[in-house]
Amino acid sequence: MLDDRTIRRAPKVLLHDHLDGGLRPRTVIELAREAGHTALPTHDPDELQAWFTRGADRKSLELYLEGFVHTVALMQTRDAIERVSTECAEDLAADGLVYAEVRYAPELSTSAGLTLDEVVAAVLAGFERGMAAAAPAGRPILVRFICTAMRQYARSVEIAELAVRWRDRGCVGFDIAGPEKGFPPTRHLDAFHLVQRENFHSTIHAGESFGLPSIWEALQWCGAARLGHGVRIVDDIAIDEAGRPHLGRLAAYVRDMRIPLEMCPTSNLHTGAVATLADHPIDLLRRLRFRVTLNTDNRLMSGVSLSSEFAAMAAVFGIGLDEMEWLTLNAMKSAFEPFDGRLRLISAVIKPGYAVLRGEAAAIAAS
Secondary structure, eight states: OOOHHHHHHSOEEEEEEEGGGOOOHHHHHHHHHHHTOOOOSOSOHHHHHHHHHHHHOSSOHHHHGGGHHHHHHTOOSHHHHHHHHHHHHHHHHHTTEEEEEEEEOGGGGOTTSOOHHHHHHHHHHHHHHHHHHHTTTTOOOEEEEEEEEETTSSOHHHHHHHHHHTGGGTEEEEEEESOOTTOOGGGGHHHHHHHHHTTOOEEEEESSSSOHHHHHIIIIITOOSEEEEOGGGGGGEEEOTTSOEEEOHHHHHHHHTTOOEEEOHHHHHHHTSSSSGGGOTHHHHHHTTOOEEEOOBOHHHHTOOHHHHHHHHHHHHOOOHHHHHHHHHHHHHHOSSOHHHHHHHIIIIIHHHHHHHHHHHHHHHHO
């Protein structure tokens, strides 16, 4: 069984994390004071964290998203965005991550006059500062940006162009997020086709609060390289009386093509995608050898870290160090970082890191 110290020390990789969903509670309070934002219910960091998590845990994606009203309101200046981004990189590094892709919708930070390019510049400047601070502390990390468009709005082509414009300066992909129901990914075909023509990367929130059609559209119409969440792919898997799994055409395609699933168990519990963590399909999909990855989604809203997500998987499903390494390698292989960078991290950082932990565990067992 994995222990908390081993989990935190293990090199980890994160593909699905929202910048506006991961602010430090104390930062929320300080930025609110600076911006004159008076809608916070408390100015005690612990109480505020608990309030955000209670608000997120209402079994509805639409209700879950309400908490972002506060964080987005505080990310309207370059300094605020850069601070949030810096702290994001520092926090992920402190949690033992060696690579992370963090996403945000720049269109949400333009109400005070920032341009889309200024928002992206502030995000990437913050990541650079955070990475520079983490390395001397012995926690080197590489943080990349995924540029997100909001699926309920009509700026996806503009955001796709923005993502491509910043592709060689830290932006590695394009995404759409927001409420799935009523806003299918095919509403944004022009944006995804633009990304495809530019030989760029896309991931799509699909199969979280909506079913198999959203996954099918994301893959077969929009050309997504990865699925954000993808929980509902389990609806295309039947288990017979003998316990044998039978994959439908879509589930078989996802597995055969090694399409990565960016799974976020605690967030899925909070949005009502699953009733309990034990009901989450991540363990079934792992055992069926889908390309499963483990992620946080929104660290502030759900009150999680990637280490706590791994601890939950160990407690609920009994995964050990081998399974943790497998999930981590899945994520690194599925990252949008160019191949040489992925290979370097796998061969020079991730595999050696797990080898050390495995050796320590063997020595303890033998003593």
